[in-house]
Amino acid sequence: MLDETIYKWYSPEWFTPSAFKSFDWANAFVLYLIPLVLLLFALKWLVGTKLKQKLPVALPKQEIEKHWTSYLRFIPNLLIALSLIFILVSLARPQRTNEEVEQWSEGIDIALVIDISESMQIEDFKPNRLESAKRTARDFIAGRQQDRIGLVIFSGDAYSLSPLTTDYELLYKFIDEEIDFNKIENRGTAIGSAIAVGTNRMRESEAASKVMILLSDGDNTAGNIDPITAAELAAAYDIKIYTIGIGKEGKVPFGKDFFGRPNYVENTLDETTLREIAKIGNGQFYRVSDNEALRNVFDLIDEYEKAEIKETRYKNTTDFYPIYLKWALVFFILFLFSKSTFISNILED
Known part of the structure:
Protein backbone atom coordinates (compact mmCIF):
# COMPACT_ATOMS: atom_id res chain seq x y z
CA MET A 1 0.00 0.00 0.00
CA GLU A 100 -9.57 1.26 14.75
CA VAL A 101 -11.51 -0.72 17.31
CA GLU A 102 -11.26 0.22 20.97
CA GLN A 103 -12.56 -2.44 23.36
CA TRP A 104 -13.20 -2.11 27.05
CA SER A 105 -15.32 -3.70 29.75
CA GLU A 106 -16.60 -2.59 33.10
CA GLY A 107 -14.72 -5.58 34.54
CA ILE A 108 -15.30 -8.07 37.31
CA ASP A 109 -13.39 -8.36 40.57
CA ILE A 110 -12.95 -11.99 41.64
CA ALA A 111 -11.56 -13.39 44.89
CA LEU A 112 -10.47 -17.04 44.82
CA VAL A 113 -10.66 -18.36 48.39
CA ILE A 114 -8.86 -21.72 48.64
CA ASP A 115 -8.75 -24.16 51.54
CA ILE A 116 -5.21 -25.43 52.30
CA SER A 117 -6.02 -27.41 55.43
CA GLU A 118 -4.50 -30.88 56.02
CA SER A 119 -7.55 -32.65 54.62
CA MET A 120 -6.80 -31.09 51.20
CA GLN A 121 -3.99 -33.70 50.98
CA ILE A 122 -6.58 -36.44 50.55
CA GLU A 123 -6.05 -38.31 47.30
CA ASP A 124 -9.57 -38.87 46.01
CA PHE A 125 -8.48 -36.18 43.48
CA LYS A 126 -5.29 -36.69 41.49
CA PRO A 127 -2.65 -36.10 42.74
CA ASN A 128 -4.58 -34.64 45.70
CA ARG A 129 -7.36 -32.14 46.38
CA LEU A 130 -5.15 -29.06 46.72
CA GLU A 131 -3.05 -29.70 43.60
CA SER A 132 -6.22 -30.29 41.59
CA ALA A 133 -7.70 -27.04 42.94
CA LYS A 134 -4.50 -25.13 42.08
CA ARG A 135 -4.47 -26.47 38.53
CA THR A 136 -8.12 -25.62 38.01
CA ALA A 137 -7.70 -22.13 39.48
CA ARG A 138 -4.79 -21.53 37.10
CA ASP A 139 -6.90 -22.56 34.12
CA PHE A 140 -9.73 -20.34 35.32
CA ILE A 141 -7.44 -17.29 35.54
CA ALA A 142 -6.07 -18.00 32.06
CA GLY A 143 -9.60 -17.76 30.66
CA ARG A 144 -10.27 -14.29 32.06
CA GLN A 145 -9.63 -10.95 30.35
CA GLN A 146 -9.20 -7.58 32.08
CA ASP A 147 -10.74 -8.88 35.33
CA ARG A 148 -8.95 -8.22 38.61
CA ILE A 149 -8.37 -11.41 40.59
CA GLY A 150 -7.18 -11.85 44.16
CA LEU A 151 -6.13 -14.93 46.16
CA VAL A 152 -7.07 -15.84 49.74
CA ILE A 153 -5.87 -19.05 51.42
CA PHE A 154 -7.03 -20.47 54.72
CA SER A 155 -6.75 -23.34 57.14
CA GLY A 156 -6.84 -22.49 60.89
CA ASP A 157 -6.39 -18.82 59.92
CA ALA A 158 -7.10 -16.91 56.72
CA TYR A 159 -4.44 -15.06 54.79
CA SER A 160 -4.65 -12.72 51.77
CA LEU A 161 -2.01 -14.08 49.40
CA SER A 162 -2.56 -11.58 46.58
CA PRO A 163 -4.53 -8.34 46.24
CA LEU A 164 -6.89 -7.85 43.32
CA THR A 165 -4.73 -7.59 40.22
CA THR A 166 -4.71 -8.06 36.46
CA ASP A 167 -1.10 -9.29 36.61
CA TYR A 168 -1.98 -12.89 35.85
CA GLU A 169 1.67 -13.96 35.65
CA LEU A 170 2.05 -12.88 39.28
CA LEU A 171 -1.02 -14.91 40.22
CA TYR A 172 0.40 -18.00 38.45
CA LYS A 173 3.60 -17.58 40.44
CA PHE A 174 1.68 -17.36 43.74
CA ILE A 175 -0.36 -20.45 42.85
CA ASP A 176 2.67 -22.50 41.80
CA GLU A 177 5.10 -21.43 44.53
CA GLU A 178 3.18 -20.02 47.51
CA ILE A 179 0.12 -22.22 47.98
CA ASP A 180 1.04 -25.29 50.03
CA PHE A 181 0.00 -26.99 53.24
CA ASN A 182 2.70 -25.35 55.36
CA LYS A 183 1.85 -21.75 54.49
CA ILE A 184 -0.34 -21.35 57.61
CA GLU A 185 0.70 -22.96 60.90
CA ASN A 186 -2.65 -23.08 62.68
CA ARG A 187 -4.62 -26.22 61.84
CA GLY A 188 -8.32 -26.35 61.20
CA THR A 189 -10.76 -24.85 58.68
CA ALA A 190 -11.64 -21.18 59.24
CA ILE A 191 -14.32 -20.70 56.57
CA GLY A 192 -15.84 -17.62 58.24
CA SER A 193 -12.45 -15.90 58.58
CA ALA A 194 -11.66 -16.67 54.91
CA ILE A 195 -14.89 -15.02 53.74
CA ALA A 196 -14.16 -12.01 55.96
CA VAL A 197 -10.62 -11.59 54.54
CA GLY A 198 -11.97 -11.85 50.98
CA THR A 199 -14.67 -9.28 51.79
CA ASN A 200 -12.09 -6.92 53.25
CA ARG A 201 -10.13 -7.13 50.00
CA MET A 202 -13.19 -6.34 47.89
CA ARG A 203 -15.19 -3.91 50.03
CA GLU A 204 -13.72 -0.81 48.37
CA SER A 205 -13.98 -2.23 44.86
CA GLU A 206 -15.91 -0.14 42.33
CA ALA A 207 -16.25 -2.97 39.81
CA ALA A 208 -19.62 -3.58 38.17
CA SER A 209 -19.61 -7.09 39.61
CA LYS A 210 -17.83 -8.58 42.65
CA VAL A 211 -17.51 -12.34 42.94
CA MET A 212 -16.06 -14.66 45.57
CA ILE A 213 -15.37 -18.32 44.80
CA LEU A 214 -14.92 -20.34 48.01
CA LEU A 215 -13.45 -23.83 47.75
CA SER A 216 -13.36 -26.03 50.86
CA ASP A 217 -13.54 -29.70 51.83
CA GLY A 218 -14.53 -29.56 55.49
CA ASP A 219 -16.49 -28.07 58.37
CA ASN A 220 -15.83 -24.69 59.95
CA THR A 221 -13.61 -25.67 62.89
CA ALA A 222 -11.50 -22.55 63.47
CA GLY A 223 -11.48 -18.78 63.22
CA ASN A 224 -13.20 -16.07 65.21
CA ILE A 225 -16.18 -15.32 62.92
CA ASP A 226 -19.16 -17.48 62.07
CA PRO A 227 -19.44 -18.37 58.32
CA ILE A 228 -23.07 -17.22 58.09
CA THR A 229 -22.25 -13.86 59.67
CA ALA A 230 -19.29 -13.47 57.30
CA ALA A 231 -21.54 -14.29 54.32
CA GLU A 232 -24.06 -11.65 55.40
CA LEU A 233 -21.25 -9.11 55.68
CA ALA A 234 -20.10 -9.98 52.14
CA ALA A 235 -23.66 -9.68 50.82
CA ALA A 236 -23.86 -6.19 52.35
CA TYR A 237 -21.02 -5.20 49.99
CA ASP A 238 -22.84 -6.77 47.00
CA ILE A 239 -20.38 -9.64 46.73
CA LYS A 240 -21.76 -12.72 45.02
CA ILE A 241 -20.50 -15.96 46.57
CA TYR A 242 -20.07 -19.32 44.83
CA THR A 243 -19.22 -22.19 47.15
CA ILE A 244 -17.62 -25.45 46.05
CA GLY A 245 -17.60 -28.48 48.33
CA ILE A 246 -14.71 -30.69 47.30
CA GLY A 247 -14.35 -34.40 48.13
CA LYS A 248 -16.28 -37.64 48.30
CA GLU A 249 -18.41 -38.78 51.21
CA GLY A 250 -17.31 -41.73 53.34
CA LYS A 251 -13.89 -43.34 53.40
CA VAL A 252 -11.24 -41.72 51.22
CA PRO A 253 -7.51 -42.52 50.69
CA PHE A 254 -5.12 -40.47 52.81
CA GLY A 255 -1.43 -41.45 52.83
CA LYS A 256 0.05 -44.96 52.95
CA ASP A 257 0.90 -47.43 55.71
CA PHE A 258 4.27 -49.10 56.39
CA PHE A 259 3.73 -51.58 53.58
CA GLY A 260 2.76 -48.92 51.01
CA ARG A 261 -0.94 -49.68 51.18
CA PRO A 262 -3.32 -46.67 51.16
CA ASN A 263 -4.78 -45.54 54.46
CA TYR A 264 -8.46 -44.61 54.51
CA VAL A 265 -10.09 -41.92 56.63
CA GLU A 266 -13.68 -40.86 57.10
CA ASN A 267 -14.48 -37.67 55.20
CA THR A 268 -17.15 -35.21 56.31
CA LEU A 269 -18.32 -31.97 54.72
CA ASP A 270 -20.69 -29.38 56.13
CA GLU A 271 -22.70 -29.10 52.92
CA THR A 272 -25.56 -27.30 54.69
CA THR A 273 -23.37 -24.35 55.71
CA LEU A 274 -21.84 -24.03 52.26
CA ARG A 275 -25.30 -24.04 50.68
CA GLU A 276 -26.48 -21.35 53.06
CA ILE A 277 -23.41 -19.19 52.35
CA ALA A 278 -24.12 -19.39 48.60
CA LYS A 279 -27.79 -18.57 49.17
CA ILE A 280 -26.97 -15.49 51.23
CA GLY A 281 -24.42 -14.39 48.64
CA ASN A 282 -26.89 -14.80 45.74
CA GLY A 283 -24.57 -17.40 44.21
CA GLN A 284 -24.69 -21.17 43.89
CA PHE A 285 -23.33 -24.21 45.70
CA TYR A 286 -21.60 -27.06 43.88
CA ARG A 287 -20.45 -30.45 45.14
CA VAL A 288 -17.59 -32.06 43.23
CA SER A 289 -16.03 -35.46 43.71
CA ASP A 290 -13.30 -35.65 41.05
CA ASN A 291 -10.99 -33.53 38.91
CA GLU A 292 -13.29 -33.36 35.91
CA ALA A 293 -16.28 -32.24 37.99
CA LEU A 294 -14.15 -29.48 39.54
CA ARG A 295 -13.06 -28.24 36.11
CA ASN A 296 -16.65 -28.28 34.89
CA VAL A 297 -17.79 -26.15 37.84
CA PHE A 298 -15.11 -23.54 37.22
CA ASP A 299 -16.00 -23.53 33.51
CA LEU A 300 -19.62 -22.94 34.45
CA ILE A 301 -18.77 -20.07 36.78
CA ASP A 302 -16.49 -18.66 34.06
CA GLU A 303 -19.47 -18.57 31.68
CA TYR A 304 -21.80 -17.03 34.29
CA GLU A 305 -19.39 -14.25 35.23
CA LYS A 306 -18.36 -12.79 31.89
CA ALA A 307 -17.94 -9.02 31.66
CA GLU A 308 -19.79 -7.33 28.83
CA ILE A 309 -17.20 -6.31 26.27
CA LYS A 310 -18.00 -2.98 24.65
CA GLU A 311 -16.31 -1.49 21.64
CA THR A 312 -16.04 1.78 19.81
CA ARG A 313 -15.05 1.87 16.15
CA TYR A 314 -13.23 4.81 14.61
CA LYS A 315 -13.09 5.17 10.83
CA ASN A 316 -10.69 7.50 9.08
CA THR A 317 -11.41 7.69 5.33
Whole structure:
Protein backbone atom coordinates (compact mmCIF):
# COMPACT_ATOMS: atom_id res chain seq x y z
CA MET A 1 0.00 0.00 0.00
CA LEU A 2 1.23 3.43 -0.87
CA ASP A 3 1.93 6.00 1.79
CA GLU A 4 0.18 9.19 0.71
CA THR A 5 2.36 11.27 3.02
CA ILE A 6 5.44 10.29 0.98
CA TYR A 7 4.20 10.09 -2.61
CA LYS A 8 3.09 13.24 -4.41
CA TRP A 9 0.20 13.34 -6.88
CA TYR A 10 2.56 13.29 -9.85
CA SER A 11 4.34 10.11 -8.70
CA PRO A 12 4.08 7.21 -11.20
CA GLU A 13 3.37 4.92 -8.23
CA TRP A 14 -0.29 5.94 -8.37
CA PHE A 15 -0.66 4.00 -11.63
CA THR A 16 0.74 0.68 -10.43
CA PRO A 17 -1.56 -2.36 -9.90
CA SER A 18 -0.70 -2.37 -6.18
CA ALA A 19 -2.01 1.17 -5.84
CA PHE A 20 -5.35 0.32 -7.44
CA LYS A 21 -5.67 -2.87 -5.36
CA SER A 22 -5.14 -0.88 -2.16
CA PHE A 23 -8.17 1.34 -2.79
CA ASP A 24 -11.76 0.99 -1.68
CA TRP A 25 -14.03 2.33 -4.42
CA ALA A 26 -17.07 4.31 -3.27
CA ASN A 27 -18.62 4.20 -6.76
CA ALA A 28 -16.97 1.12 -8.25
CA PHE A 29 -19.63 0.77 -10.97
CA VAL A 30 -18.21 3.87 -12.73
CA LEU A 31 -15.05 1.89 -13.56
CA TYR A 32 -17.11 -0.27 -15.92
CA LEU A 33 -17.55 2.79 -18.15
CA ILE A 34 -13.81 2.92 -18.98
CA PRO A 35 -14.02 0.18 -21.68
CA LEU A 36 -16.95 2.16 -23.14
CA VAL A 37 -14.66 5.20 -23.63
CA LEU A 38 -12.15 3.04 -25.48
CA LEU A 39 -14.96 1.56 -27.57
CA LEU A 40 -16.27 5.00 -28.50
CA PHE A 41 -12.85 6.11 -29.74
CA ALA A 42 -12.49 2.90 -31.72
CA LEU A 43 -15.89 3.52 -33.34
CA LYS A 44 -14.90 7.14 -34.01
CA TRP A 45 -11.80 5.96 -35.84
CA LEU A 46 -13.72 3.38 -37.89
CA VAL A 47 -16.48 5.81 -38.84
CA GLY A 48 -13.94 8.55 -39.59
CA THR A 49 -12.02 6.21 -41.84
CA LYS A 50 -15.13 5.53 -43.91
CA LEU A 51 -16.51 9.06 -44.04
CA LYS A 52 -13.35 11.15 -44.02
CA GLN A 53 -12.87 13.21 -47.19
CA LYS A 54 -10.02 11.80 -49.23
CA LEU A 55 -7.81 13.58 -51.76
CA PRO A 56 -6.61 11.18 -54.45
CA VAL A 57 -3.00 11.72 -55.43
CA ALA A 58 -1.25 9.76 -58.14
CA LEU A 59 2.33 8.87 -57.29
CA PRO A 60 4.68 6.19 -58.52
CA LYS A 61 4.65 3.17 -56.16
CA GLN A 62 8.37 3.43 -55.52
CA GLU A 63 7.90 6.98 -54.21
CA ILE A 64 5.18 6.01 -51.67
CA GLU A 65 6.73 5.76 -48.21
CA LYS A 66 4.92 5.89 -44.83
CA HIS A 67 6.61 8.47 -42.61
CA TRP A 68 6.71 8.05 -38.81
CA THR A 69 5.22 11.52 -38.30
CA SER A 70 1.91 10.24 -39.63
CA TYR A 71 1.34 8.47 -36.29
CA LEU A 72 1.43 11.78 -34.44
CA ARG A 73 -2.15 12.42 -35.56
CA PHE A 74 -3.32 9.89 -32.91
CA ILE A 75 -1.88 11.96 -30.04
CA PRO A 76 -4.89 14.33 -29.57
CA ASN A 77 -7.34 11.41 -29.42
CA LEU A 78 -5.07 9.59 -26.99
CA LEU A 79 -4.83 12.64 -24.73
CA ILE A 80 -8.57 13.25 -24.60
CA ALA A 81 -9.19 9.53 -24.01
CA LEU A 82 -6.77 9.53 -21.05
CA SER A 83 -8.43 12.65 -19.70
CA LEU A 84 -11.86 10.98 -19.84
CA ILE A 85 -10.55 7.78 -18.28
CA PHE A 86 -9.05 9.62 -15.30
CA ILE A 87 -12.26 11.61 -14.87
CA LEU A 88 -14.08 8.27 -14.56
CA VAL A 89 -11.47 7.00 -12.09
CA SER A 90 -12.04 10.16 -10.02
CA LEU A 91 -15.82 9.68 -10.14
CA ALA A 92 -15.33 6.12 -8.84
CA ARG A 93 -13.82 7.79 -5.74
CA PRO A 94 -10.72 5.78 -4.79
CA GLN A 95 -10.23 5.93 -1.03
CA ARG A 96 -8.65 4.16 1.89
CA THR A 97 -10.25 3.56 5.24
CA ASN A 98 -8.35 2.93 8.45
CA GLU A 99 -10.59 1.40 11.10
CA GLU A 100 -9.57 1.26 14.75
CA VAL A 101 -11.51 -0.72 17.31
CA GLU A 102 -11.26 0.22 20.97
CA GLN A 103 -12.56 -2.44 23.36
CA TRP A 104 -13.20 -2.11 27.05
CA SER A 105 -15.32 -3.70 29.75
CA GLU A 106 -16.60 -2.59 33.10
CA GLY A 107 -14.72 -5.58 34.54
CA ILE A 108 -15.30 -8.07 37.31
CA ASP A 109 -13.39 -8.36 40.57
CA ILE A 110 -12.95 -11.99 41.64
CA ALA A 111 -11.56 -13.39 44.89
CA LEU A 112 -10.47 -17.04 44.82
CA VAL A 113 -10.66 -18.36 48.39
CA ILE A 114 -8.86 -21.72 48.64
CA ASP A 115 -8.75 -24.16 51.54
CA ILE A 116 -5.21 -25.43 52.30
CA SER A 117 -6.02 -27.41 55.43
CA GLU A 118 -4.50 -30.88 56.02
CA SER A 119 -7.55 -32.65 54.62
CA MET A 120 -6.80 -31.09 51.20
CA GLN A 121 -3.99 -33.70 50.98
CA ILE A 122 -6.58 -36.44 50.55
CA GLU A 123 -6.05 -38.31 47.30
CA ASP A 124 -9.57 -38.87 46.01
CA PHE A 125 -8.48 -36.18 43.48
CA LYS A 126 -5.29 -36.69 41.49
CA PRO A 127 -2.65 -36.10 42.74
CA ASN A 128 -4.58 -34.64 45.70
CA ARG A 129 -7.36 -32.14 46.38
CA LEU A 130 -5.15 -29.06 46.72
CA GLU A 131 -3.05 -29.70 43.60
CA SER A 132 -6.22 -30.29 41.59
CA ALA A 133 -7.70 -27.04 42.94
CA LYS A 134 -4.50 -25.13 42.08
CA ARG A 135 -4.47 -26.47 38.53
CA THR A 136 -8.12 -25.62 38.01
CA ALA A 137 -7.70 -22.13 39.48
CA ARG A 138 -4.79 -21.53 37.10
CA ASP A 139 -6.90 -22.56 34.12
CA PHE A 140 -9.73 -20.34 35.32
CA ILE A 141 -7.44 -17.29 35.54
CA ALA A 142 -6.07 -18.00 32.06
CA GLY A 143 -9.60 -17.76 30.66
CA ARG A 144 -10.27 -14.29 32.06
CA GLN A 145 -9.63 -10.95 30.35
CA GLN A 146 -9.20 -7.58 32.08
CA ASP A 147 -10.74 -8.88 35.33
CA ARG A 148 -8.95 -8.22 38.61
CA ILE A 149 -8.37 -11.41 40.59
CA GLY A 150 -7.18 -11.85 44.16
CA LEU A 151 -6.13 -14.93 46.16
CA VAL A 152 -7.07 -15.84 49.74
CA ILE A 153 -5.87 -19.05 51.42
CA PHE A 154 -7.03 -20.47 54.72
CA SER A 155 -6.75 -23.34 57.14
CA GLY A 156 -6.84 -22.49 60.89
CA ASP A 157 -6.39 -18.82 59.92
CA ALA A 158 -7.10 -16.91 56.72
CA TYR A 159 -4.44 -15.06 54.79
CA SER A 160 -4.65 -12.72 51.77
CA LEU A 161 -2.01 -14.08 49.40
CA SER A 162 -2.56 -11.58 46.58
CA PRO A 163 -4.53 -8.34 46.24
CA LEU A 164 -6.89 -7.85 43.32
CA THR A 165 -4.73 -7.59 40.22
CA THR A 166 -4.71 -8.06 36.46
CA ASP A 167 -1.10 -9.29 36.61
CA TYR A 168 -1.98 -12.89 35.85
CA GLU A 169 1.67 -13.96 35.65
CA LEU A 170 2.05 -12.88 39.28
CA LEU A 171 -1.02 -14.91 40.22
CA TYR A 172 0.40 -18.00 38.45
CA LYS A 173 3.60 -17.58 40.44
CA PHE A 174 1.68 -17.36 43.74
CA ILE A 175 -0.36 -20.45 42.85
CA ASP A 176 2.67 -22.50 41.80
CA GLU A 177 5.10 -21.43 44.53
CA GLU A 178 3.18 -20.02 47.51
CA ILE A 179 0.12 -22.22 47.98
CA ASP A 180 1.04 -25.29 50.03
CA PHE A 181 0.00 -26.99 53.24
CA ASN A 182 2.70 -25.35 55.36
CA LYS A 183 1.85 -21.75 54.49
CA ILE A 184 -0.34 -21.35 57.61
CA GLU A 185 0.70 -22.96 60.90
CA ASN A 186 -2.65 -23.08 62.68
CA ARG A 187 -4.62 -26.22 61.84
CA GLY A 188 -8.32 -26.35 61.20
CA THR A 189 -10.76 -24.85 58.68
CA ALA A 190 -11.64 -21.18 59.24
CA ILE A 191 -14.32 -20.70 56.57
CA GLY A 192 -15.84 -17.62 58.24
CA SER A 193 -12.45 -15.90 58.58
CA ALA A 194 -11.66 -16.67 54.91
CA ILE A 195 -14.89 -15.02 53.74
CA ALA A 196 -14.16 -12.01 55.96
CA VAL A 197 -10.62 -11.59 54.54
CA GLY A 198 -11.97 -11.85 50.98
CA THR A 199 -14.67 -9.28 51.79
CA ASN A 200 -12.09 -6.92 53.25
CA ARG A 201 -10.13 -7.13 50.00
CA MET A 202 -13.19 -6.34 47.89
CA ARG A 203 -15.19 -3.91 50.03
CA GLU A 204 -13.72 -0.81 48.37
CA SER A 205 -13.98 -2.23 44.86
CA GLU A 206 -15.91 -0.14 42.33
CA ALA A 207 -16.25 -2.97 39.81
CA ALA A 208 -19.62 -3.58 38.17
CA SER A 209 -19.61 -7.09 39.61
CA LYS A 210 -17.83 -8.58 42.65
CA VAL A 211 -17.51 -12.34 42.94
CA MET A 212 -16.06 -14.66 45.57
CA ILE A 213 -15.37 -18.32 44.80
CA LEU A 214 -14.92 -20.34 48.01
CA LEU A 215 -13.45 -23.83 47.75
CA SER A 216 -13.36 -26.03 50.86
CA ASP A 217 -13.54 -29.70 51.83
CA GLY A 218 -14.53 -29.56 55.49
CA ASP A 219 -16.49 -28.07 58.37
CA ASN A 220 -15.83 -24.69 59.95
CA THR A 221 -13.61 -25.67 62.89
CA ALA A 222 -11.50 -22.55 63.47
CA GLY A 223 -11.48 -18.78 63.22
CA ASN A 224 -13.20 -16.07 65.21
CA ILE A 225 -16.18 -15.32 62.92
CA ASP A 226 -19.16 -17.48 62.07
CA PRO A 227 -19.44 -18.37 58.32
CA ILE A 228 -23.07 -17.22 58.09
CA THR A 229 -22.25 -13.86 59.67
CA ALA A 230 -19.29 -13.47 57.30
CA ALA A 231 -21.54 -14.29 54.32
CA GLU A 232 -24.06 -11.65 55.40
CA LEU A 233 -21.25 -9.11 55.68
CA ALA A 234 -20.10 -9.98 52.14
CA ALA A 235 -23.66 -9.68 50.82
CA ALA A 236 -23.86 -6.19 52.35
CA TYR A 237 -21.02 -5.20 49.99
CA ASP A 238 -22.84 -6.77 47.00
CA ILE A 239 -20.38 -9.64 46.73
CA LYS A 240 -21.76 -12.72 45.02
CA ILE A 241 -20.50 -15.96 46.57
CA TYR A 242 -20.07 -19.32 44.83
CA THR A 243 -19.22 -22.19 47.15
CA ILE A 244 -17.62 -25.45 46.05
CA GLY A 245 -17.60 -28.48 48.33
CA ILE A 246 -14.71 -30.69 47.30
CA GLY A 247 -14.35 -34.40 48.13
CA LYS A 248 -16.28 -37.64 48.30
CA GLU A 249 -18.41 -38.78 51.21
CA GLY A 250 -17.31 -41.73 53.34
CA LYS A 251 -13.89 -43.34 53.40
CA VAL A 252 -11.24 -41.72 51.22
CA PRO A 253 -7.51 -42.52 50.69
CA PHE A 254 -5.12 -40.47 52.81
CA GLY A 255 -1.43 -41.45 52.83
CA LYS A 256 0.05 -44.96 52.95
CA ASP A 257 0.90 -47.43 55.71
CA PHE A 258 4.27 -49.10 56.39
CA PHE A 259 3.73 -51.58 53.58
CA GLY A 260 2.76 -48.92 51.01
CA ARG A 261 -0.94 -49.68 51.18
CA PRO A 262 -3.32 -46.67 51.16
CA ASN A 263 -4.78 -45.54 54.46
CA TYR A 264 -8.46 -44.61 54.51
CA VAL A 265 -10.09 -41.92 56.63
CA GLU A 266 -13.68 -40.86 57.10
CA ASN A 267 -14.48 -37.67 55.20
CA THR A 268 -17.15 -35.21 56.31
CA LEU A 269 -18.32 -31.97 54.72
CA ASP A 270 -20.69 -29.38 56.13
CA GLU A 271 -22.70 -29.10 52.92
CA THR A 272 -25.56 -27.30 54.69
CA THR A 273 -23.37 -24.35 55.71
CA LEU A 274 -21.84 -24.03 52.26
CA ARG A 275 -25.30 -24.04 50.68
CA GLU A 276 -26.48 -21.35 53.06
CA ILE A 277 -23.41 -19.19 52.35
CA ALA A 278 -24.12 -19.39 48.60
CA LYS A 279 -27.79 -18.57 49.17
CA ILE A 280 -26.97 -15.49 51.23
CA GLY A 281 -24.42 -14.39 48.64
CA ASN A 282 -26.89 -14.80 45.74
CA GLY A 283 -24.57 -17.40 44.21
CA GLN A 284 -24.69 -21.17 43.89
CA PHE A 285 -23.33 -24.21 45.70
CA TYR A 286 -21.60 -27.06 43.88
CA ARG A 287 -20.45 -30.45 45.14
CA VAL A 288 -17.59 -32.06 43.23
CA SER A 289 -16.03 -35.46 43.71
CA ASP A 290 -13.30 -35.65 41.05
CA ASN A 291 -10.99 -33.53 38.91
CA GLU A 292 -13.29 -33.36 35.91
CA ALA A 293 -16.28 -32.24 37.99
CA LEU A 294 -14.15 -29.48 39.54
CA ARG A 295 -13.06 -28.24 36.11
CA ASN A 296 -16.65 -28.28 34.89
CA VAL A 297 -17.79 -26.15 37.84
CA PHE A 298 -15.11 -23.54 37.22
CA ASP A 299 -16.00 -23.53 33.51
CA LEU A 300 -19.62 -22.94 34.45
CA ILE A 301 -18.77 -20.07 36.78
CA ASP A 302 -16.49 -18.66 34.06
CA GLU A 303 -19.47 -18.57 31.68
CA TYR A 304 -21.80 -17.03 34.29
CA GLU A 305 -19.39 -14.25 35.23
CA LYS A 306 -18.36 -12.79 31.89
CA ALA A 307 -17.94 -9.02 31.66
CA GLU A 308 -19.79 -7.33 28.83
CA ILE A 309 -17.20 -6.31 26.27
CA LYS A 310 -18.00 -2.98 24.65
CA GLU A 311 -16.31 -1.49 21.64
CA THR A 312 -16.04 1.78 19.81
CA ARG A 313 -15.05 1.87 16.15
CA TYR A 314 -13.23 4.81 14.61
CA LYS A 315 -13.09 5.17 10.83
CA ASN A 316 -10.69 7.50 9.08
CA THR A 317 -11.41 7.69 5.33
CA THR A 318 -9.03 9.44 2.91
CA ASP A 319 -10.12 10.24 -0.66
CA PHE A 320 -7.61 10.02 -3.52
CA TYR A 321 -9.79 11.18 -6.41
CA PRO A 322 -8.03 14.64 -6.52
CA ILE A 323 -4.85 12.88 -7.72
CA TYR A 324 -6.55 11.39 -10.76
CA LEU A 325 -8.61 14.54 -11.35
CA LYS A 326 -5.37 16.51 -11.61
CA TRP A 327 -4.05 14.02 -14.15
CA ALA A 328 -7.30 14.35 -16.13
CA LEU A 329 -6.80 18.13 -16.19
CA VAL A 330 -3.17 17.74 -17.30
CA PHE A 331 -4.12 15.50 -20.21
CA PHE A 332 -7.00 17.81 -21.21
CA ILE A 333 -4.66 20.83 -21.31
CA LEU A 334 -2.19 18.83 -23.40
CA PHE A 335 -5.09 17.90 -25.71
CA LEU A 336 -6.00 21.59 -26.19
CA PHE A 337 -2.37 22.39 -26.84
CA SER A 338 -2.05 19.62 -29.45
CA LYS A 339 -5.16 20.88 -31.28
CA SER A 340 -3.36 24.16 -31.86
CA THR A 341 -0.31 22.54 -33.46
CA PHE A 342 0.53 20.85 -36.73
CA ILE A 343 -0.20 17.44 -35.12
CA SER A 344 -3.92 17.79 -35.79
CA ASN A 345 -3.35 18.57 -39.45
CA ILE A 346 -1.02 15.76 -40.48
CA LEU A 347 -2.19 14.15 -43.66
CA GLU A 348 -3.08 10.49 -43.51
CA ASP A 349 -1.54 8.34 -46.18
